[in-house]
Amino acid sequence: MANQRIGEMPPRARGGLPPSVAAPPARKAARASGSRHRTPALVLLLPALIYLAVMTQVPFLLTLYYSFHFWNLMQPTLGMRFVGLANYAQIVLHDPIFRSVILNTVVITLSLLMLTVVLGLGLALLLHREFPGRGVVRTLLISPFLIMPTVSAVMWKNMLLNPVYGLFDYVLRGAGLPGPDWLATHPLLSVVAIVTWEWTPFMMLVLLAGLQSVSLELIDSARVDGAGPLGVFRFVTLPHLGLYVQIAMLLGTIYLVQVFGEIFVATSGGPGIATTNLPYYVYLTAFQYWTIGVASAIGVVTVILTTFAAMGFFRILNQAVATV
């Protein structure tokens, strides 16, 4: 087998070697035709475009394809068969959990967006001032974002939130207060706290970039015109930041809908289904129930919802920015 290949290769290699000789006429021809009309340019671009389209869209198209099929990995004898919209009907009409999962996703995403943007803005305003050790403080503040989601969830779950040897419990007990079992009694709050801790630095960075691009002359002239610190913030900084807040919210919506690692590690979507969001539900359906068709349908619904949410957000924010 291997020997045959070796014998076969040299001619092909030889055929491939002379491009330097063969290329000039080809290039000349392309240039000549390119000057007459523009189609060849498109033709030359097409392979790259097709490659790009295939590379970026194939996973989604496959998901779409599977979502119209019955396919249970655990029942290979039943095979894969086309079922039309049955998977979608199943999750929308007959699945009592699905609605709670959508609600959880909305609650988690919205509260995360609010908290991370507000906290991020606060930290960005603080960091925008000159003070000794600013570089160190900035690095420290950014570091939570650089820790892997699963790692920070393990850390929060075992070192902070654990009701037996967690730090929160230790502090609360020291103050004479009862330390609750956070992940069991306040699961949503715990997950939101973990993810806020991770994502606030991201928002802070985006907003800090915005703050640093506010023109100092504008602020100076506002001050000369008698604006106090609050007035400067309200009428100069905030309108300028609008665009950056918009970007932060848009990216936030896209990323925060997909929170998975923290939930997987800290609560496994529970207790009950208290912290099961759409990505975790896709995982459950695909890798616990092994129903690839249904999981794909949920995935498609998630993409649609995220797109609409992001677009809606963008529009509302656009109007808000216009009115500020």
Added chain:
Amino acid sequence: MQGRRQALALTAVVMIVAAGLVTGTGQAAPSVTLTIATVNNPDMVVMQSLTKDFEAKNPTIKVNYVVLPENDLRQKVTTDVATGAGGFDIVTVGTYEVPFWAKNKWLVSLEPFFSGMSSAESAAYDRGDLLKPVMKALTVGGQAYTLPFYAESSMTYYRKDLFARAGLTMPLHPTWDQVAGFAKKIHNPSQKVYGILLRGLPGWGEQLAVLDTIVNTFGGRWFDMSWQPQLTSPAFTNAVTFYAGLLRSAGEPGATSSGFTELETLMSQGNAAMWVDATVAAGYLADPKTSKIAGNIGFAYAPTEVTPKGSHWLWAWSLGLEGSSRHKAEAFKFLTWATSPDYIKLVARSRGWVAVPPGTRYSTYNTPGYKRVAAFAAVVEDSINTADPTNATLENVPYTGVQYVGIPEFAGMGTTVSQFIAAAIAGTDTVPSALQKAQQSVEQTMKQAGYLK
């Protein structure tokens, strides 16, 4: 044009080099490489380090390992096997998977390979020495599909010192009522000593493993003979009410995020009076290197209630040949090496008898060396021998399995049910309401899967 020519030339060069590599290594290195998917528990880690012995005996075979935590292993291997990717020659599977994996032809029967053994080989392997209840769980239609690497049941661990101080004695065969009484007496959360440790972490292999043994011994069952779910039956409800109540009144805090590993830590750190869990923890708890309470640990059978049936589980991690493997004969050689009496002796020689994989061979339990170091050996062997996955419930059921229901759909529905029960343990839901939701979800899955009309 030019780019494509260059790409072609590059491909050609790469292929020549690759072909050269293939022929080059073909002469020097072993001709067959076996890929083994296995779980990252201590016994398997020992197996990895001893594989040199196998490779020395079979110089033409090289062994590669893919080692993963239990849940990840299950997902990885299931995906591999179900999509026919053929990434593995040998897979590590539990007793739960074996029946339907065999039915799906993802595993191949080992009988043809056994009949191909020489009489000297089969005498050295000694199939009759493998624990019968374990082999029963790994046999489908009279044909063995996997061989056990280690097996376990469940039992009660308790702290002799705390019991003595409270003036209590643990019977060798306790009931759940007694255990609950002891737990409430000793429970002292302000001193971080908890009455009893029980798994609350959702997952069919975590929370439900322990809870199902309680459901069994309280006289409950998952399904009646026509596959109608029985989660809201009085017996099932009693068992879950008992479990959630005991955890809330005398159990560890953070129960819904505590699984085997978390509880093993709590127990070995001296934070609890009792723990009902897998027999495999006995070695860990009795070893002064890993456990603060090694000198005070006592062993008893798993508690019972209405019936002794199904009060303790049976689980085995076993090795099987993946259907799509192209090196089955070589893989079978590895299987019979890793599960042989000689392997057990090899572990004993290099790591001591405590490290021997438990629960697979009668000869292990007849070895004076093992009996001397393992005070728990008798309870463990007896528990494994009396656990019967085919007769684990008071009333008849259409399924096999003690701490699981042996159907492919159980992994999914079990995970969902354990989530609802976790809400009841956490107190965010009541037991009847949680079981009502669980029942609905199971009914839906069973309808989808075609068990119910």
